[in-house]
Amino acid sequence: MKAAHLFAASALAVLAACNGIEFEFPSGYPTSAPTENRSVAINGRELDADDLAGFTAAYGTTLPAGAYWYDTRSGAIGVVGESVGGFLRPGHDLGSIDPAASRGDTGVFVNGRELPIVEWTWVSNVVGFAVAPGRYWIDHRGNYGYEGREFALGNLAASGASNSAGGGDGFWSSRYASGNANADNSAGYVYLPGTGSVSYGM
DSSP: OOHHHHHOOOHHHHHHHHTTOOOOOOTTOOOOOOOTTOOEEETTEEOOHHHHHHHHHHHSSOOOSEEEEEOTTTOEEEETTSOOOEEOOTTOOOOOOOTTTTOOOSSEEETTEEOOHHHHHHHHHHHTSOOOSEEEEEOTTSEEEETTOOSOSEEHHHHHHHHTSOSSOOOEEOSSOEEEEOTTSSSEEEEETTTEEEEEOO
16 A cells, blocks of 8 residues: 555544644654665555654655554553554554553453553543443543444543542542442442442442
8 A cells, every 4th residue: 555545634633633633653663764774564564664754754754663553533652562542533444453462451352452451441541431341432532332333422522521620539440450439438339340230239
């Protein structure tokens, strides 16, 4: 594929740009000038010189050497084996994402990729409850729903704003479990990924 096809601005890309969604390099990856031996792969496919030039033209910067995964629906991008590191515009034709791209172990799949515990914890914190194992979608606007059903259950930005407004929320999480409780801990739940949740005082 040529750069014009990979990184050309689509209607979705323009819409995302208007909403302020921009590319950010994953942490720990300094920007670097292109070199002949620079190897960049996204979703298992190595980009050629034209592809890299197209990326620079579209984003005004170079992509550091490395192996990345990219989620075309949300625009999320990360280093293979890690969680989300930043965002591109959505809609680029960069191939299919590997379900194990982030070495997830939660049973929660978003746009085909299994979330690692750190992402699962973040999403659960944003929506205000432990996300149950299953298959979901999230788009570039933060809308989310069940895979195979196009109607949205909610929006991450709206949920985050609501849950950060106070009200006695007592969400907690660790590497192995998460839970929530009211202000005096008289009611709440504990959730173990792959096992289920146990509530009390409800």
